[in-house]
Amino acid sequence: MTGQRESILISVAQVLRRAGVQHPLQRSARLDELRVGDAAVPADTEIVIDLVLEATGTAVVATGLVRTVATCACRRCLEPFEQPVVATIREIFEPRPTEGETYPLVSEHIDVVPLVRDSVLLSLPLAPLCRDECPGPAPERFSAAPGPSEDVAADIGRDHDAGPEPDWTEPPRDPRWAALDQLKLDR
Ligand SMILES: [Zn+2]
Known part of the structure; x- marks a missing residue:
């Protein structure tokens, strides 16, 4: 730049x-x-x-x-x-x-x-959210089969310390985001 x-x-x-x-x-x-x-x-x-x-x-x-x-x-x-x-x-x-x-x-x-x-x-939004009720990644995209999405799944596991069967309807959230949420501008 x-x-x-x-x-x-x-x-x-x-x-x-x-x-x-x-x-x-x-x-x-x-x-x-x-x-x-x-x-x-x-x-x-x-x-x-x-x-x-x-x-x-x-x-x-x-x-x-x-x-x-x-x-x-x-x-x-x-x-x-x-x-x-x-x-x-x-x-x-x-x-x-x-x-x-x-x-x-x-x-x-x-x-x-x-x-x-x-x-x-x-x-610019500090913690972008595509929509308020975004449920997180679709579970079917993170099945056990190796594939192009594997890297993404690994990335999520690292950040969220998820168990072996994460419940994506209530996605675990990185506690660091909580502070950012409070800074988010009203929209
Ligand atoms: Zn989203």
């Missing part, structure tokens, strides 16, 4: 000259892959940027939404699925930014890519 190849520079000269006036900013971006664990926005996926820019002093406040679609691996059944990602934006661009808090405003231009990247990464 290069991470640095993209930038979307927006002139905010007009925004700065008309303090208090809201300027819509709508763009579409396609970036490198954005990944957190088992959830990712693949490279070149369309990311819709729908913001309003407003000057306050020498700073520009950006509010609005960033929307895209993530490809996730379900934490229970391991199947891939797609999930919409919507990030609510309220960020500040300023000439002397504070690292980790505000974004730079240089020569009356802002680069919205760092904001988009940060907001999408923060909005």
Whole structure:
């Protein structure tokens, strides 16, 4: 991941000259892959940027939404699925930014890519679940016969310390996920 190849520079000269006036900013971006664990926005996926820019002093406040679609691996059944990602934006661009808090405003231009990247990464699900009632892997896929699914079965056994006949209707869960569940955003 290069991470640095993209930038979307927006002139905010007009925004700065008309303090208090809201300027819509709508763009579409396609970036490198954005990944957190088992959830990712693949490279070149369309990311819709729908913001309003407003000057306050020498700073520009950006509010609005960033929307895209993530490809996730379900934490229970391991199947891939797609999930919409919507990030609510309220960020500040300023000439002397504070690292980790505000974004730079240089020569009356802002680069919205760092904001988009940060907001999408923060909005990806930490413990993806294909559906609330996902029962976990289908038992027939994990029969004793050796086959392509053997690796997956071995993987599950390792993580869950399952007995010889696991009851998949009530899948054993890795206790580490419990903490992540509490962090999960309401959807
Ligand atoms: Zn699932």
